[in-house]
Amino acid sequence: MDKADVINKFSEHLFWDIRTGEVDMEKNAPYVVQRVLEYGRLSDWKLLLSYYGLHRIADIACHLRTLEPRALSFISTVSGVPKNQFRCFIMKP
Secondary structure, eight states: OOHHHHHHHSOGGGGTTSOGGGOOTTTTHHHHHHHHHHHOOHHHHHHHHHHHOHHHHHHHHHTOSOOOHHHHHHHHHHHOOOGGGSHHHHTOO
8 A cells, every 4th residue: 555645545524634645654643543533434444454453553542642532442442452551541631
């Protein structure tokens, strides 16, 4: 999968506020993962999963400062990582 084309395959509403051509899937991985977990459709999740893999997505999500409760529950359940290992769960604002 070409890194430059992957970002354009996600739903348009996920990245409405930025220029998708400037997003680097490696450097901006936390941003991409958070957007898909919080606002993505099933097709977006499948694309994210095929690009990063479940282990890397869970690792990135564990380090996010904020994550909506539904997104946290989803990634915790799917990955098998307990909620108390996520930074956003431990350090609630």
